[in-house]
Amino acid sequence: MRKKKNTGQVLQDHVRKGKRFTPPLIDKLGPMQHVHWIDDLLPEFLWIGLLIKQYDLKESIELCSVLSKATNEVVRPDKSHAFYQISEYALVSSVHASGIASVLGKEKTEKIFVPLWTLVQQYPECPFRNFFSDSWAKEYPLERDSATKFLKEVVDLMLDRRDKFGMYVQTTAYYLGLISGKIKIFANLECAHYDPNWILDYPDTENSLKLAGAVRNAINMGGGIVTDSHAKWCKYFWNRGLEISPCEFWRGTPQ
């Protein structure tokens, strides 16, 4: 269909094709694959959110980094992994998990996995499950309601990815991607010189906003690569949520 210049009073920057008005970006770049933060990304980075909520940002970054490194060291996957997404931990068998716990040591293992137990207890198919032996529930008893409450708080904080907490989570994941070599940036790009620490000033400084944009872009690009375990985990996460707690409404249930 021929494109026509749109001479109407509104949508002047759109390209008209028959009865359709196409935004200029779509017209230039063609149809895009959408990456949904809530559907496709939030479930993957929830573990980072749980750690940040439990501890402070600095300590959480350290814990996430050591887990990522230890997992790479023990699992030795064929392709490099940042182990920043939950679905990547589907590669970890029970044998691997024991090895990783040995590398981490008892103290760090507890620090990392006690908050993650709130997730695995409610979501038994979670890829982290092999880290939790049958005795875990006895050693670290967790009241179901308080676990659900903690999970809800963290998911709620992460729903808006542009909010401070959401940006802390994504920047931590971005950092893991950088140190593992999974995320590579050309040296001649401006964002190659961004300091991840700028995020501490988000959203009050120009630098923190620039960094945040680069982080979201990098996270989206990673999220656009859909593996079986990624799709499986994300779908399971949201469907399981519907099972373990009822719907809530502002004004009671709809009539």
Place this chain on the structure above:
Amino acid sequence: MTQEALKELEDLVGRYCELVEAELTERITAWHPKFEEREMYQVIGGLLAREVTLAIELAKSPSTWNGHFAPLVLRSMVDGYITLSWIFQDSLARARKFILFGLGQEKLNLEHRRNQLKKQGVDPDDDRGVKIKEMWINSPQFTFLTEVNVGSWSGKTPREMAEEAGCIDLYNFAYSPFSLAMHNMWPHIEAYNLEPCTNPLHGGHKIAGIRKAPWDVDYLYRVAKYARKSFNLFDAKTAIKPSSPSAFNFLCEWLKGKSKSKDSLGKEPT
């Protein structure tokens, strides 16, 4: 609502309906076109009466003064106004076109009904409904001489008609938005028939239901405004100078008495 408030509302609606019907009667009585132009009289007068009917019927039903229902009536009124405006531009020819199109529509409906009866093993010629409908169509013009047009009656879209008739703003700001309710489109359904779940573990899904739509006297104001707009159009095109009191002004005065913000009420709709 207290008994006192109910009585006040009843009086308001009753008085409004009396006044607006009186305005219609005065205009129709005062307008005497020639016999050879009777189609114009019937179509334009009928459309004007239709606008008033819709206003009265909504006014008499306060339980419908909400976002679920009132937009359906308002959209019909706006559509009627655009049609009226467009017909006025070439009254006799367009009125005749309007009638012929309507006859064709009924002819098509009749053919569908006849087909349906045949499939049920019934002779359509024995069906009372078919006979009555056929008589109705045959009265101005025999069915076998009546053309069926499955396109637009005017040969134009409502938007084009509104543009030609100088009421494109009404199309953009009333016809289109109310069409969302009329055609049960997503923006209407999302606002009125889906309740967002606030459980974070549910990822922002929505549950189907009937959301409470607050009762709003603004919908009464709007139907009165569109009825008034139709009267103003009629008066301008026919040069009739009616003297009956304005139902719209009566309503505005009552609302001004209740409202803190009085500036926007009572302005004559153009």
